[in-house]
Amino acid sequence: MQSFPFHSLLAATLLLAVPAATLAQPAPAQGHAQNRFQVINRTGQEASAVHAVRSGRADWGGNLAPGPMPSDKALTLRPDADTGCRFDVRLVLGDGREAVKRNQDICATPRVVLESGDVQAVASGTPTRPAPGQPNPKARVSSGTGFVVAADRVLTNRHVVDGCDRVFIRTADGRMLPAVPPAKVDANLDLSLLAVPGNPGPALAFRSGPAVRRGEGVVAYGFPLPGLLSSDPKLTRGEVNGMNGLGDNPTQYQISAPVQPGNSGGPLLDLHGHVVGVVVSKLNAGAVSRRTGDIAQNINFAVKGTAAAEFLRRAGLTPKTEDSTGTEQSAADVGEAANRSTVFIRCER
Structure with missing residues (x-):
């Protein structure tokens, strides 16, 4: 940033305080096949016991698992036909807590998925770690x-x-996967490459050509203002306004696609669905107003896709690339394709 003091004019878009493999272990066949259902552990930790009882029962009965049940595994159960469709399901977890879902209609949905949001403390209290x-x-x-x-x-x-x-990271299909350190970073570009085992989604393709032009339509996709807005991803449309960023930064574009805190790190896509940038920041309208007496409107920035792809190559990856030719897609179609590959990132301090 050569022409202006970066931190006085720019607000980084960081918001503070804000397929399961089947382990088929059938119980003894006691009823009709249509009553078979799966209990799937997606809590992120091993379960020592699995319980499934008819809804309203006062106790949990016996442990139905033949052994420890790892995360991302499933157990197939076949209850008696006369137990009906409504079940309460519980996993007893390795840290002493339990994951519970009640009144599950196994006839309508024969898969009960227990996730991190279903974990709760038991009577003995919540673990300290x-x-x-x-x-x-x-x-x-x-x-x-x-x-x-x-x-x-x-x-x-x-x-x-x-x-x-x-x-x-929270994937498009709702799984919560931990990133494995260390991350590879480029401080000048403000980029970080995370290792996230567990198949977080398909890779997006970077645009290999033709060169991006001023005025091209773009789509920003991400998770702005979590906790205030809904938790699903948001899509905004705009254009490439300038070929350089703040202070004539040659590694960025200026864009008009509106972005908010939480959009940081999300893909900026052209209307062929290819990555042309990484959303990085927005102009601080309040700071600009105090300095110039005018209110700046909708001035946002993205790291150029070419710079991001080169960073990935330096990090030892070969990014997927495709030419943007032929008929452009609708923004809705671009968003649907991006959704499978765009993730919410949770940072804990």
């Missing part, structure tokens, strides 16, 4: 956006994950 691979509900949290660029690799902004004790 979070289990490995499990988000800590007592942590100080910030958030941002990222997207999959290779198998088990997620790209985001450095400022989204800088200073985090632990980082989790």
Whole structure:
């Protein structure tokens, strides 16, 4: 940043405080096949016991699992036909807590998925430490956006994950996966490459050609203002306004696609669905107003896709690339494609 003091004019978009493999272990066949259902452990930790009883029963009965049940595994159960469709299900977890779902209609939905949000303390109290691979509900949290660029690799902004004790990503199908340190970073570009085992999604393709032009339509996709807005991803449309960023930064574009805190690290896509940038920041309208007497409107920035792709190559990856030719897609179609690969990032401190 050569022409202006970066931190006085720019507000980084960082918001503070904000397929399961089947383990087929059938119980003895006692009833009709249509009553068969699966209990799936997606809590992030091993379960020592599995219980499933007819809804309203006062106790949990016996343990139905033949042994410890790892996370991301499933257990197939076949209850008696006369037990009906409504079941309460519980996993007893390794840290002493339990994951519970009640009144589940197994006839309508023969899969009961227990996730981190279903975990609760038992009567003996909540453990003082979070289990490995499990988000800590007592942590100080910030958030941002990222997207999959290779198998088990997620790209985001450095400022989204800088200073985090632990980082989790929430996939499009609702799984919460921990990132494995260390991250590879480029402080000048404000980019960070995370290792996220567990198949977080398909890799998005970077645009290989033709060169991006001023005035081209773009789509920003991400998770702005979590906790205030709904938790689903948001899509905004705009254009490439300038070929350089703040202070004539040659590694960025200026864009008019509106972005908010939480959008940081999300993909900026052209209307062929290819990555042309990584959302990084927005102009601080209040600071500009105090300095110039005018209110700046909708001035946002993204790291150029060419710079981001080169960062990935330096990090040892070969990014997927495609030419943007032929008929452009609708913004809705671009968003649907991006959704499978765009992730919510949770930073715990």
